[in-house]
Amino acid sequence: MSDRQFVLRSRRVVTPDGTRPASVVVEDGRITAVTGHAAPPGPGVPVEDLGDDVLLPGLVDTHVHVNDPGRTEWEGFATATRAAAAGGVTTLVDMPLNSVPPTTTVEHLRVKRDTARPAVHVDVGFWGGAVPDNRADLRPLHDAGVLGFKAFLSPSGVDEFPPLDAAALEAVAAEVAAFDGLLIVHAEDPERLDGAPGPDGPRYAGFLASRPRDAENAAVERLVDVARRHGTRVHVLHLSSADALGTLAAARAAGVRITAETCPHFLTLAAEEVPDGATEFKCCPPIREAANRDALWAGLAAGTVQCVVSDHSPCTADLKVPDFGRAWGGIASLQLGLPAVWTEARRRGHTLDDVARWMATAPAALAGLAAKGAVEPGRDADFAVLAPDETFTVDPAALYHRNPVTAYAGRTLSGVVRSTWLRGRRIHHRGALTEPTGRLLERA
Numbered sequence: 001m002s003d004r005q006f007v008l009r010s011r012r013v014v015t016p017d018g019t020r021p022a023s024v025v026v027e028d029g030r031i032t033a034v035t036g037h038a039a040p041p042g043p044g045v046p047v048e049d050l051g052d053d054v055l056l057p058g059l060v061d062t063h064v065h066v067n068d069p070g071r072t073e074w075e076g077f078a079t080a081t082r083a084a085a086a087g088g089v090t091t092l093v094d095m096p097l098n099s100v101p102p103t104t105t106v107e108h109l110r111v112k113r114d115t116a117r118p119a120v121h122v123d124v125g126f127w128g129g130a131v132p133d134n135r136a137d138l139r140p141l142h143d144a145g146v147l148g149f150k151a152f153l154s155p156s157g158v159d160e161f162p163p164l165d166a167a168a169l170e171a172v173a174a175e176v177a178a179f180d181g182l183l184i185v186h187a188e189d190p191e192r193l194d195g196a197p198g199p200d201g202p203r204y205a206g207f208l209a210s211r212p213r214d215a216e217n218a219a220v221e222r223l224v225d226v227a228r229r230h231g232t233r234v235h236v237l238h239l240s241s242a243d244a245l246g247t248l249a250a251a252r253a254a255g256v257r258i259t260a261e262t263c264p265h266f267l268t269l270a271a272e273e274v275p276d277g278a279t280e281f282k283c284c285p286p287i288r289e290a291a292n293r294d295a296l297w298a299g300l301a302a303g304t305v306q307c308v309v310s311d312h313s314p315c316t317a318d319l320k321v322p323d324f325g326r327a328w329g330g331i332a333s334l335q336l337g338l339p340a341v342w343t344e345a346r347r348r349g350h351t352l353d354d355v356a357r358w359m360a361t362a363p364a365a366l367a368g369l370a371a372k373g374a375v376e377p378g379r380d381a382d383f384a385v386l387a388p389d390e391t392f393t394v395d396p397a398a399l400y401h402r403n404p405v406t407a408y409a410g411r412t413l414s415g416v417v418r419s420t421w422l423r424g425r426r427i428h429h430r431g432a433l434t435e436p437t438g439r440l441l442e443r444a
């Protein structure tokens with residue numbers, strides 16, 4: 001027996017084949033077997049019995065803006081990964097923008113990795129950025145281990161990360177297809193945004209009208225067209241407009257390599273309930289109406305949308321002025337994704353198997369992280385232990401990300417993350433965290 005071998009036992013282990021009583025054998029940080037609940041451990045092998053608490057795969061959040069270095073006062077690797085660990089997220093993938101420098105060259109990637117390395121409580125991978133002037137950097141970034149490339153079609157919100165115009169998108173799609181990389185895109189069409197009325201001060205209805213569904217729908221149609229013509233693997237980020245689901249489903253049925261994600265806030269919040277001036281709810285694309293939310297759930301259930309990831313995009317509290325035109329756009333929710341989604345999912349008849357698929361297995365597959373995202377032999381022993389029936393009320397000051405701002409303040413959610421395990425080590429237990437032991441991940 002290895003001295004690094006132990007067994008985690010629970011009456012509810014969420015595996016790719018369903019939830020069942022099981023014993024999970026861990027050795028040197030990997031899952032080596034999933035056996036019967038009562039299976040005796042080898043001689044001298046310790047057993048940790050979780051009772052009725054649910055053993056889930058550690059979540060894989062492929063959409064996190066860490067902003068470090070450069071805007072570390074907004075967030076940082078230490079604080080973001082602390083929040084991740086406390087929320088049952090064992091892998092996050094950092095977005096290439098809002099940090100300075102953005103991750104648009106190999107040298108910038110090195111700066112980001114050096115910043116992250118000593119600080120991370122969970123495993124961290126990196127997306128690269130595709131901007132108008134860095135086409136020659138894409139393949140070197142791919143070779144250096146980024147998991148794919150993010151691009152915008154409309155302004156990103158920061159000057160150092162400009163969008164791609166139509167010609168640049170064509171060129172980038174062709175280049176990414178040449179090395180069979182992954183292109184992930186913020187899908188809002190700039191002309192449709194320009195044609196919409198501007199945001200109207202503190203009124204949420206005014207902000208919603210300024211980011212219309214047809215801007216998303218047109219952008220998704222364009223991305224389907226690009227993916228079809230170039231054969232590029234394309235992923236639609238943070239889908240909010242359910243009107244685009246039909247386009248995506250038809251494209252997938254026709255063999256176009258296109259996937260999509262949505263976010264906890266689109267699945268759990270609704271435009272009708274956002275108070276005027278409450279810019280902690282501002283994000284782009286925006287939170288839409290309750291009927292749109294219902295349709296997004298149907299898209300998830302149908303498999304047209306595969307992933308649910310946070311788009312955690314925090315800022316300092318002073319940037320959330322009560323004016324939807326001027327406030328920074330972004331919702332901070334990294335620590336709350338699992339309970340937020342679970343609370344709504346169970347109400348709609350979904351199970352924790354569904355949640356694990358949306359929030360762990362599918363994002364790991366998207367990012368090519370074969371060791372992550374499921375409780376099965378051969379994968380890393382990354383787990384979230386959840387008390388699914390326990391409730392809590394969100395207190396922003398008690399969250400672990402840097403600035404105590406969140407759209408979920410005051411909400412009562414189901415599902416308390418009791419502990420989090422990373423490669424066989426418990427890194428979080430009832431709010432207490434170990435020293436950082438996360439690693440930096442590269443494309444396999």
Ligand SMILES: [Zn+2]
Nearest residue numbers: 063095311313
């Ligand atoms: Zn984002």
